[in-house]
Amino acid sequence: xxxxxxxxxxxxxxxxxxxxxxxxxxxxxxxxxxxxxxxxxxxxxxxxxxxxxxxxxxxxxxxxxxxxxxxxxxxxxxxxxxxxxxxxxxxxxxxxxxxxxxxxxxxxxxxxxxxxxxxxxxxxxxxxxxxxxxxxxxxxxxxxxxxxxxxxxxxxxxxxxxxxxxxxxxxxxxxxxxxxxxxxxxxxxxxxxxxxxxxxxx
Numbered sequence: 001x002x003x004x005x006x007x008x009x010x011x012x013x014x015x016x017x018x019x020x021x022x023x024x025x026x027x028x029x030x031x032x033x034x035x036x037x038x039x040x041x042x043x044x045x046x047x048x049x050x051x052x053x054x055x056x057x058x059x060x061x062x063x064x065x066x067x068x069x070x071x072x073x074x075x076x077x078x079x080x081x082x083x084x085x086x087x088x089x090x091x092x093x094x095x096x097x098x099x100x101x102x103x104x105x106x107x108x109x110x111x112x113x114x115x116x117x118x119x120x121x122x123x124x125x126x127x128x129x130x131x132x133x134x135x136x137x138x139x140x141x142x143x144x145x146x147x148x149x150x151x152x153x154x155x156x157x158x159x160x161x162x163x164x165x166x167x168x169x170x171x172x173x174x175x176x177x178x179x180x181x182x183x184x185x186x187x188x189x190x191x192x193x194x195x196x197x198x199x200x201x202x
Contacts, residue, residue, distance in 0.1 A: 135151060
């Protein structure tokens with residue numbers, strides 16, 4: 001290989017590296033902005049037994065049903081967070097009632113808290129790893145497979161948010177499964193999240 005060819009290859013590598021770093025930085029910033037606009041629902045089953053997993057889904061359905069009227073009142077995430085916090089006692093009662101009606105005496109704990117999530121792939125969109133505000137329901141010991149979706153804006157039934165929901169085109173591009181580069185972007189965000197968590201522990 002000639003010296004000139006080597007220089008060209010090095011220049012090309014540095015150029016691609018610069019593009020990757022820039023794309024990664026944009027993806028990390030976009031994820032941070034995205035996390036400020038959504039509230040996730042996170043339901044943890046008591047165990048992985050079929051009966052406990054079934055109870056998990058019943059509690060999920062009840063919470064989604066009872067939270068639906070709040071969506072009509074909330075214009076943004078801040079308002080939805082306020083409404084959910086005010087409704088936590090009623091939602092907790094609803095979850096306990098659902099368990100009792102189905103023959104379960106498990107306790108259930110509901111809270112609204114910042115939670116670490118891995119990358120989650122849905123049919124038409126995905127959310128990168130990171131910290132998100134979540135309505136978190138823990139049934140019994142909470143040792144079973146969990147279930148999560150986006151309760152605000154309401155994406156639990158599928159679909160991708162659009163710019164009418166106050167999401168930027170950049171945010172839509174990050175989470176849309178129709179966007180080819182998004183897997184690479186998610187890898188960058190995942191690496192950043194692992195580094196941030198490691199530094200936080202230290």
